Amino acid sequence: MTNSQHLLLVGLPGAGKSTVAQLLGEALGMPVIDTDQVVEQIAGRSIAEVFSDSGEASFREFETQALRQSLAGTPAVISLGGGVLTQQINREILLGNRVVYLQVTPENAARRLGISHGRPLLQGSRDMVTKLQELHNQRHADYETAACLRVFTDGATAVEVTQDILDQLQARRNLVQVRAERVYSVIVGSGLEEVIAHRVNQLGKDVLVVHPPILRPRAQELATRISERSSGSVNLWEHADAESGKTVASAEAGWNRLGELNYGRDSVIVAFGGGATTDLAGFLAATWLRGVPVVMCPSTLLGMVDAAVGGKTGLNTPAGKNLVGSFYSPAAVFCDLRQLVTLAPEQIAAGMAEVLKCGYIRDGRILEKLDSLALENVGSILGQAGKESRAELALRELVTRAITVKAEVVGADFRESGLREILNFGHTFAHAIEKLEDYKWQHGFAVAVGMVYAMELACTLGQVERDVVSQLRLRLKALGLPTSYQGTWPDLYEAMLHDKKVRGGVLRFVMPAKEGAIHTHSVTDLAALKQAAVQVGVKLA
Numbered sequence: 001m002t003n004s005q006h007l008l009l010v011g012l013p014g015a016g017k018s019t020v021a022q023l024l025g026e027a028l029g030m031p032v033i034d035t036d037q038v039v040e041q042i043a044g045r046s047i048a049e050v051f052s053d054s055g056e057a058s059f060r061e062f063e064t065q066a067l068r069q070s071l072a073g074t075p076a077v078i079s080l081g082g083g084v085l086t087q088q089i090n091r092e093i094l095l096g097n098r099v100v101y102l103q104v105t106p107e108n109a110a111r112r113l114g115i116s117h118g119r120p121l122l123q124g125s126r127d128m129v130t131k132l133q134e135l136h137n138q139r140h141a142d143y144e145t146a147a148c149l150r151v152f153t154d155g156a157t158a159v160e161v162t163q164d165i166l167d168q169l170q171a172r173r174n175l176v177q178v179r180a181e182r183v184y185s186v187i188v189g190s191g192l193e194e195v196i197a198h199r200v201n202q203l204g205k206d207v208l209v210v211h212p213p214i215l216r217p218r219a220q221e222l223a224t225r226i227s228e229r230s231s232g233s234v235n236l237w238e239h240a241d242a243e244s245g246k247t248v249a250s251a252e253a254g255w256n257r258l259g260e261l262n263y264g265r266d267s268v269i270v271a272f273g274g275g276a277t278t279d280l281a282g283f284l285a286a287t288w289l290r291g292v293p294v295v296m297c298p299s300t301l302l303g304m305v306d307a308a309v310g311g312k313t314g315l316n317t318p319a320g321k322n323l324v325g326s327f328y329s330p331a332a333v334f335c336d337l338r339q340l341v342t343l344a345p346e347q348i349a350a351g352m353a354e355v356l357k358c359g360y361i362r363d364g365r366i367l368e369k370l371d372s373l374a375l376e377n378v379g380s381i382l383g384q385a386g387k388e389s390r391a392e393l394a395l396r397e398l399v400t401r402a403i404t405v406k407a408e409v410v411g412a413d414f415r416e417s418g419l420r421e422i423l424n425f426g427h428t429f430a431h432a433i434e435k436l437e438d439y440k441w442q443h444g445f446a447v448a449v450g451m452v453y454a455m456e457l458a459c460t461l462g463q464v465e466r467d468v469v470s471q472l473r474l475r476l477k478a479l480g481l482p483t484s485y486q487g488t489w490p491d492l493y494e495a496m497l498h499d500k501k502v503r504g505g506v507l508r509f510v511m512p513a514k515e516g517a518i519h520t521h522s523v524t525d526l527a528a529l530k531q532a533a534v535q536v537g538v539k540l541a
């Protein structure tokens, strides 16, 4: 249990304490306190004014008061002022607490602080590096003595430092940050209800938990945990299951429920379900009052590694898949691996299709890991009490890697003006299958066949060797995924013409180019399109 005690961060100015504290608070579901801010609340004026009016001694008295006050509250992540350990009384107060030392070289601290630092002890110093070196010489030993964990922050991002601390705490939790139109965190772990409740109540007063029928009992549990911390009302709203929930009629029912509850812009929508739920709930959040926060709590593997992460929301229409929707960033995403225990093997396989996709488009390590990780029954991997099993760690790392691929691509091209199309590998053909099968196919199964089609097309066009296609087929079969579809070409071709990547009536496919990089290609060679279709079992007439 990593959030039952305070977690205190010490280090030089510029070590990144404030930023890392915020990320740790999100990952652990803990409030965040900055003692400098508490000093200003107690003193009733800024730290600079305390120094100029009453001098450093007075500031240090206020700082000890702020430390005591912070430690007297509920367990929190507490970012301490750089000089807190210069006082013996503070060193004594901190004894027995979890103190983390964020170590930084003066050169990097100075670079991070830049010109606008606003820290009195650094004001007016001709050479900030020299001043920081002096502070380091004065304080390093005290930091070392007080700390139970130490992290070197030079050259590391705040997310990497945070992950290092989570790993050292054995929190069994991963943090991925998506830096798109908005910046938000994706937390991967097991048993995240409290962390979710904490974050939801930071975001708003009234809460609507959107879920599919099968998750009703768990949705009620989650709503109860949220309401225990909430000042407003917490309600459930159940949508029709799976793809039958991704309709305009379903969205209208959601809007009507929000209207009945008179939910305002201080409300939050929680999406608790698979990708169909996160797509629908994301769309409700994007459109209700022109936008309220949405917290994604995906309950399927596919939802975790893909649907909940990138801000695409969507509904199906009679014309095709996801033809109505918006790009709308969630406020936070929580992937609780324990939710996967009740997934059927074919649902795990469906999620693995999108994981495999990430391996092909960007992170080959995923392919290596998938080849070695037997996932015959996630249930046997997850939910074991006590120490995390090697298999559970492997699954958490695999999920995190796939999410990282999506986070990097989404961060680079949130509105899919170019790069982001690579996340659509396999989807042109997949969405056609889903439509022709009246949305009864598992999305991940359709994507599996769609990836084979795209790879066969690349092979027919001379862009990849045959063995690349064969290896993809073998990987998909090993995951229990289909590699063929017995449809008819005219229907498939017509359905693919509705794909959102079509430009000027020309089909475009994400597939490897001769040089190996995967990107979107316009394909007008009808013979090649048909040949590839035959290769995946399609009848031409």
Ligand SMILES: NC(=O)c1ccc[n+]([C@@H]2O[C@H](COP(=O)([O-])OP(=O)(O)OC[C@H]3O[C@@H](n4cnc5c(N)ncnc54)[C@H](O)[C@@H]3O)[C@@H](O)[C@H]2O)c1
Binding pocket: 212, 213, 214, 215, 241, 242, 243, 246, 273, 274, 275, 276, 277, 279, 299, 300, 301, 302, 303, 306, 307, 308, 309, 310, 311, 312, 313, 314, 322, 339, 340, 341, 342, 343, 344, 347, 350, 443, 444
């Ligand atoms: N927005 C995006 O970027 C994005 C990305 C990928 C997929 N998607 C969309 O996501 C959908 C596919 O998502 P999915 O595969 O999660 O399907 P889904 O949401 O339909 O869930 C599949 C089935 O599993 C059930 N279920 C959910 N959680 C469960 C659990 N923990 N245990 C047992 N059963 C559970 C659901 O009720 C449903 O019957 C498609 O509509 C696809 O278009 C969106």
Ligand SMILES: O=C(O)C(=O)C[C@@H](O)[C@H](O)[C@H](O)COP(=O)(O)O
Binding pocket: 306, 310, 312, 314, 321, 322, 354, 416, 420, 421, 423, 424, 427, 500
């Ligand atoms: O996030 C993206 O971008 C993707 O393409 C992810 C896909 O895996 C996902 O199925 C998405 O919903 C498809 O997007 P669409 O724009 O083709 O509907």
